[in-house]
Amino acid sequence: MSEDFKASVTVSRLWDGKRVGQELVDKIKQDDVDPDFILLFSTIHYEGEFQKFLDIVKDEFPDAPLVGGTVAGFMSQQGCYTRGVSAMAVEYEDMEVSYTIGHNTKGKPKSKAKKCSKEIREELKDSEHDEKLVFMFTSGSEMPSIPGLGSKRVYNSKVASFLASKLLWISSKLFGKGVGKEEIVLKNVSEELPEFKIIGGSTTDNNKMASNFQFFDKKVSRNSLVLLAVGINKNVYMTSEAAVEKTEEELKIKKGSKGYIIKEIDDNYATEKLLERFNWPKEFLNESLHRKTFFYPLIFEKEGEIFPEVMGVIIGNKIICGYEIDSERLFLGRTSGQTLLETIDKVFGNTEIFEKADLNFTIYCSALLEAIGKDFFNLRESITENLGETPFLLIATSGEDFRVPGNIPKHTNETINAATFL
Amino acid sequence: MSTRSEILNVLDDLIRLEDVKACMIAKKGLDGVVPEKNEIDDIDLWKLIRRTTDDFFTIIRDFYDYGLKSIDSEIDDYIVDLTVLDKNTALIVIYPALANRGLLEVEIENRKREIDEIMR
Known part of the structure; x- marks a missing residue:
């Protein structure tokens, strides 16, 4: 030194x-x-x-x-x-x-x-x-907590999904979450x-x-x-x-009103299609899903750089990512020890x-x-x-x-x- | 301070983590070292685990020379994580199946290393 x-x-x-x-x-x-x-x-x-x-x-x-x-x-x-x-x-x-x-x-x-x-x-x-x-x-x-449901990563039911999606957007304005x-x-x-x-x-x-x-x-x-x-x-x-490998598996996405929401993948509901692309059963949609998705981030490219995205939360058929996705094309990524x-x-x-x-x-x-x-x-x-x-x-x-x-x-x-x- | 007290201090520290519901050092054929505190809702499950720890050592003994390091079991809503210290000693930690396991593993490994040091 x-x-x-x-x-x-x-x-x-x-x-x-x-x-x-x-x-x-x-x-x-x-x-x-x-x-x-x-x-x-x-x-x-x-x-x-x-x-x-x-x-x-x-x-x-x-x-x-x-x-x-x-x-x-x-x-x-x-x-x-x-x-x-x-x-x-x-x-x-x-x-x-x-x-x-x-x-x-x-x-x-x-x-x-x-x-x-x-x-x-x-x-x-x-x-x-x-x-x-x-x-x-x-x-x-920070995920807002829904009364009676708490703070979750996967919202499956229609009512919970509706509440979670509303609360997620409102709470950043009102509660700083x-x-x-x-x-x-x-x-x-x-x-x-x-x-x-x-x-x-x-x-x-x-x-x-x-x-x-x-x-x-x-x-x-x-x-x-x-x-x-x-x-x-x-x-x-x-x-x-980036500690991930980008595969050539491509996803065409449609974003929601906010740029970090994936509404559709390949013209289908995002969550359903994601499971299909990974060959994962619906039973995987539970609170431990993130332990699997951490190994399979989504990736977009911009000016020659790759941007891995962790899928943060699943709300019904929408996937909420960690930050704004600056592309309509995503690639599946993977990582390992x-x-x-x-x-x-x-x-x-x-x-x-x-x-x-x-x-x-x-x-x-x-x-x-x-x-x-x-x-x-x-x-x-x-x-x-x-x-x-x-x-x-x-x-x-x-x-x-x-x-x-x-x-x-x-x-x-x-x-x-x-x-x-x- | 006796070895047992030192180990108990390490376990008392580990169980302060919100997600750790119970932990113990199991020793083959002997009473283990078990902190007073545990937060397992199903107390019968905890009693069963404590009663049957000797059974784990049959597996540990068979696989020890092949480098067995840990055995994880998912029982109901819990993970029972058994970390091998030597052929006759293991650290058992119980945490919820939905806990962030990777983060917990780091602290369990720290405790394992501390206990290794105490037992050396």
Whole structure:
């Protein structure tokens, strides 16, 4: 690690929020890091404890901007976890930092993204550093709960489907729940900050899509966007790989009034046709369907890039995807543990780069984490083989954001995106 | 702290996860290590599992040398997940069939590693 660049990636597995905060602080201090910024992530198990650990960390490091949120899990040199709290603290003199928060991203994704980006631009306008990077964390999709039915992933009956479809659209306006609209946020942040590299993800819970939170200093928010940007005198090497294979199985779709709904596939009701194309019986339409569909994402292509989509919810004959589908043509995708290992090799395989790395921050899809389970530990072995002892933090989010200047912004599912400080 | 107490601490921590309904360390021919707390609605099922754990070890013994790592069974609305620690010891975790299994597996693996360390 360069002498003047210091990073500490710490994990706490304690349960009490105050003790968690103190443990994170103690470890950051042990690593001799006086942070210029902190990214902090927690699993949803700590709901009710967030404020306690944020207070302690911020009281100890009041000058360090802090952003983050809830994630499905994370990985570091310490191990792999789907319960715990992690922090990445960075100290570097030759760097300017700006951060901001925008609320109600589900209701007003465009205006909130523009507002936040303009604040970042204004604050960093005097930065002399060519390398500029934004970390962005946006509230991911949250399924509204229907009285008597709860929050579900598959609505089979006509009455429940009707209620769910109405509630899904109304609730984003009234209750800040519903589809995350992160692709709109990313598009607008990218437009306002064209010279910035962007890495980010959708905050989530333990893949139940019931609730998620964003952190901004001591504030705990919902339905919000947090951005932290740096202008830095270092290189940041960016890599993005889809952890899926695109097959040549094509689907012609008709979208609903919202771009993330598939109403028809090949001129038939979407759900029926999907089952037919997969050769799946109707009995598969139950609450564990997502465990199968995680392995078979839908994919669209745009400007030579592939965009994998996880099928989030089935409402009667409609399929609700994680984000807007920007095409009328979809392809069936597939993934497996082997595909994931190969993708990790692509992301981390450039030994010349990673030998020089000072710090790596990776965002990984929570659907992939759910799909591979304990094989997550095999991925860690593969990553640490390439990174050696370089500190790294990998978080699992329910959507991934990535952009390098000159390329189109990508909000996707089932990808692995990395930013490595050299 | 005794080995048993240390293992009990690990299991007490695991059962704090919302989806973990019951867990135990089963030892062939011996009483297992079982936390006081369990949240299985069908308590008879839990009693049956505890009573019959020795039967699992017949299978474990036969397949251990072939690399048997775990046995999963879906019983009613539950998954019974048995992770092999050695020929005579297994971690048994029970969670709802609809739980997000992949995420739980990561924490079960962490607990397995901690218990391995304690038993070493």
